[in-house]
Amino acid sequence: xxxxxSKRSARKTEERKFLSELVESSGTAADMPCSYCFKHRKxxxxxxxxxxxxxxxxxxxxxxxxxxxSSLRKLISQEKKLDEDEEKAGEDLLKLHEELAxxxxxxxxxxxxxxxxxKTKTKVKERRATEFxxxxxxxxxxxxxxxxxxxxxxxxxxxxxxxxxxGLDWESLGLGGFDFxxxxxxxxASEVAGHS
Numbered sequence: 001x002x003x004x005x006s007k008r009s010a011r012k013t014e015e016r017k018f019l020s021e022l023v024e025s026s027g028t029a030a031d032m033p034c035s036y037c038f039k040h041r042k043x044x045x046x047x048x049x050x051x052x053x054x055x056x057x058x059x060x061x062x063x064x065x066x067x068x069x070s071s072l073r074k075l076i077s078q079e080k081k082l083d084e085d086e087e088k089a090g091e092d093l094l095k096l097h098e099e100l101a102x103x104x105x106x107x108x109x110x111x112x113x114x115x116x117x118x119k120t121k122t123k124v125k126e127r128r129a130t131e132f133x134x135x136x137x138x139x140x141x142x143x144x145x146x147x148x149x150x151x152x153x154x155x156x157x158x159x160x161x162x163x164x165x166x167g168l169d170w171e172s173l174g175l176g177g178f179d180f181x182x183x184x185x186x187x188x189a190s191e192v193a194g195h196s
Contacts (some may be wrong), residue, residue, distance in 0.1 A: 012060070013060075016057055016058055016059075016060055017058060019057050020054040020055070020057040020058035021054075022047075023045055023046065023047045023050060023053070023054040023057060024045050024054045026047060027045035027046050027047045027050075027053075027054060028045065028046065028048075029043060029044065029045060029046075030044040030045070030046045030053060030065045030066070032044075032065060032072055033053075033065060034053050034055075034056060034063045034064050034065030035064050036055055036056060036059070036061070036063075037053060037055055037065070040055075042055055044065050046063075046065060046066070051063065051066055052065075053065050
């Protein structure tokens with residue numbers, strides 16, 4: 001059995017050698033050398049219909065020459081896409097920055113407006129309180145004056161009644177229409193004020 005295995009192995013070695021020489025004679029240099037050829041500084045020759053270079057065929061090993069080139073193409077494509085994505089992300093960031101600046105400007109305007117409204121509101125409240133105090137003082141003053149006038153009117157009326165005014169000529173004194181009854185409320189005081 002061992003002779004059969006060795007014959008098979010020898011035959012495979014011969015096949016690999018023949019195929020390797022065929023690729024060397026008709027193949028072209030790979031765009032990217034495989035790891036073995038690159039490491040040993042050998043020319044990496046590949047046939048169009050083969051996935052392995054001549055050295056990898058001779059050694060009976062898998063070849064990563066095409067995978068390296070394919071991988072490089074993928075990496076270049078990925079890098080190009082990342083460049084495009086980076087540019088788009090930069091544009092998006094710039095747009096967001098501009099929107100943020102516009103929003104901040106609008107917020108500053110709104111904050112200024114709110115501040116002015118609050119100041120005006122405070123001033124209006126202060127003026128309202130001042131006017132209210134003035135109004136109360138005015139009412140108190142009018143009430144005090146009204147009380148004083150009523151008190152004086154009552155005093156004069158009482159004094160006139162105590163003098164027994166029955167025989168007096170009230171017309172000559174300008175009090176012709178005056179009602180001397182202290183309980184009568186018919187505007188006599190205003191008539192007296194009108195005569196004087």
